[in-house]
Amino acid sequence: MQRLLCRSPFAESISQEEKPAALARLGAQLGYRYAKATLANYRIYDERQRAVIERLSRFALAMPRHLEGMGGLLLFGDAGTGKDHLVAALLKIAVGGHGLTASWFDGGDLYDRFYLACRSEGDAAFAELRRDLESPAILAISDPQPPQGLLSDSQIRRLRDVIDRRYRAGKSTWITTNLDDPALANTILTGPLLDRIKEASAKILCNWPSHRAQQEPTW
Numbered sequence: 001m002q003r004l005l006c007r008s009p010f011a012e013s014i015s016q017e018e019k020p021a022a023l024a025r026l027g028a029q030l031g032y033r034y035a036k037a038t039l040a041n042y043r044i045y046d047e048r049q050r051a052v053i054e055r056l057s058r059f060a061l062a063m064p065r066h067l068e069g070m071g072g073l074l075l076f077g078d079a080g081t082g083k084d085h086l087v088a089a090l091l092k093i094a095v096g097g098h099g100l101t102a103s104w105f106d107g108g109d110l111y112d113r114f115y116l117a118c119r120s121e122g123d124a125a126f127a128e129l130r131r132d133l134e135s136p137a138i139l140a141i142s143d144p145q146p147p148q149g150l151l152s153d154s155q156i157r158r159l160r161d162v163i164d165r166r167y168r169a170g171k172s173t174w175i176t177t178n179l180d181d182p183a184l185a186n187t188i189l190t191g192p193l194l195d196r197i198k199e200a201s202a203k204i205l206c207n208w209p210s211h212r213a214q215q216e217p218t219w
Helices: 019-035 047-061 063-070 083-098 107-119 124-134 153-168 182-189 191-198
Strands: 072-077 102-106 138-142 172-177 201-206
Touching (some): 047 063, 083 102, 083 138, 107 153
Parallel strands (some): 072 172, 102 138
16 A cells, blocks of 8 residues: 655745745735844843743744644734734744745734635635645734624634644644633634634743833933
């Protein structure tokens, strides 16, 4: 009986020559502020941050092995705790250090793209969006919850479909969210979608004060 061999999505797939262009694409997705983010320049003003940085530093060193074993990454906690900075830093390590393919999406922009793709004539736009979401070894989504109110049935279905497909392919999905109340998260993201986000993910609570409260105006 012939054995079916599947290539791991975390085997190195970006060559040294391709890494600068891949990092530039990732930087364009992250935007000016987060394109500069590293674990080293993350501002520590609370001892709880130090423990998280140490944990993420260990994770970053052996990222492909860790992702093979645990799947995703979930950073949750109040706004202003630097969750997107941390994920941006890890994404850059994934691409530049480990040669992994990675993409970042803002949750609101992602739902807008779902809407526009579904309204377009034909299936080409939606097929292209699905490739963008399903092809990278790592997909990071910032704040998949709406600023207020609940997700629509269509939004929940589309996001659940993306996470399911990536899970079946053995790929990693990273989420940052300001929802730190389990009951509220269950209401907004719904139980089934939240279960898919949490399953096989490393869950890290960012429960220190907002960095914005630490900064004094200079004018």
